[in-house]
Amino acid sequence: MIKTLRKRHLRVWIVLAIVLPIGILLSWLVIPNQAAVKLLQSHEQPLLPVIWKSKDLINYQVTIRTNQQHKQWQLEWVNKKILEVPSTVIYRVNGAADIAKNELIGRIETRGSYTFPLQWIAGKEQSFQFILYDFIHQQIIDSINFQL
C-alpha cells in the first residue's frame, strides 16, 4: 500500500469506529418492547389445559389458553392454510398509536402451529386483541378481538 492509501484506510476506520457503534446502539434502543426475547416459537412448550376462548377463521385458528387458576395464559396460533404473506408478526394491542409500540408477541411462518406465552398482570384490565402484521410491507393483515 502507498502512504495516501494507508491514510485513507485509517480515516475511514476512524469514521466507522464512531458511526457503527452509534448506528447499532440507536437501532437497538428503538426496538419495540425491548425487554423480552420474542423469537418465533412453535409448539415446544406444553399447551395449557383450559381453552378460554377460540376463534376459527378461514386461514387460521386462534385460541387463548389458560390453566385452572387462570394465572398463566397462552396464545395458540394454528395456520390452517399456507399464509400468502411470509413476513408476519403478531402484536397484542395496548392502545399505542404506532403499531410497533404495541406488545410484540412473536413471529410466525407461513405454515405450522405456534404457542406464545401471554402476560397476565393481576388486578389490571387486560385486552386480548391481536394484530397480524406484515412488517415488510407495513400493512395490517388482520385484527382479532376476544371480548372479555
Place this chain on the structure above:
Amino acid sequence: MSASYTAVGWNRQKKIYDWVIAGLCTAYLTLFALLTLIFNDQVTLETLIIRSTSTLAVLLLHIILAIGPLCRLNNKCLPLLYNRRHLGVTMFSMALIHGVFSLFQFHALGNVNPLVSLFISNTNYSSLPAFPFQALGFFALFIFFVMAVTSHDFWLHNLSPGIWKTLHMFVYLAYFLVVMHVMLGVIQYENNPVLVIMIFTGMAALTVLHLRAAFREHRTDSQQFSKQLEGFVCVCDVQDIENGRAKIFCIDKERIAVYRHEDRMYAIHNVCKHQGGPLGEGKIIDGCITCPWHGYQYLPQNGQSPPPFKEKVSTYDVKLIENKVWLNPIPFAEGTEREGALIKN
C-alpha cells in the same frame, strides 16, 4: 527451490484455498439447516435459504475485512490474503442468493415488479424502527456486485490500480449498510439478542484490528533518521537484515525496501505493481524479490519482473560505510539497473 516448483506451489495453494472455502461454506449451510430443522420444524425451505445464506455472507464479510489488518499485524496470516478475492466472490454469491430469494419471497406476489415493490412497499425513511431496511441490503449487494465483477486482474489493469483501489474502498460503506440492514431489519421484529451481540462483537473486533494495524503502520511511516551525508541517510546496521530478506524504511513519505541478496544490498520501492503489496515483507525466491501478497516477482538489481512479465519498480542507491547501511531516497526511473552495495566480510 526451482522456478517451476514455485509456480506449481502457488497454484496448489490456490486450489487448496478454494476447496477449504467450499468445504467450510457447505459445512456452515448444512449445520444451519440441521439446527433450524431441529429447533423449528415448521420452517419453510425459502426461509431456510434466505437465513442460511445471509448469515454466511455476513460471516464471510467479517473474515474478508479482517484479513488485511491481520496480515499487517502478523505475517503468518499471509496465506489468507493470497486468494482473498475468491472469498469475496463467494460472499457475493451467498448475498445474491439471499437477496434474490428475499425478493421472490416478499415481493413477487403482488402485481408490481418485485424490485419496484422493494422500494415502494415501505417509504418510512424518517423512522428508525420501521426504516426500509431492504433498500440498505440492496445497495450493499450492488456494491458487492460491482466489486465481484471487477475483481479480476483484467479490470485492475484496465481501470488503473488507483481507481480500482478507490472502488474497493466502497466495501466499507457496504459493510456499514449490511450492519444497518440487519439491525433495522430482522432485529426489530425478532429482537434476537444473539444476533445483536454477534453484529456488535464483529464490529468491535474489526474496528480494533484495523485501528491497531493502522497505528502500527503510522509508526513505520514516522521513523526519524538523524545521520545524513551527501543525500544518503543512515538506516541500520548490516547485520539487521537477514540474507534473502529486507527491511522497510520510510524516508520522505516513500517506503523503500532494502534487500540483502547473497553478498550485496539492494534497494527498491516497497510497493508492488500488482495491488500495492509490501515488497519488503516478501523474500527472495529463485533470485527474485517475491511479493508476499500474490507472488509477483522483481529482480533486486533492477526492479524488473523477469520476462515475459513487464512490471517495473523504482530502484535506489545503497552504500555501506563500515558496518552501516546508507540509503539515498531519490528514486531512479523504474527498472533502472543499480549494482547494489558489496558486503565485505
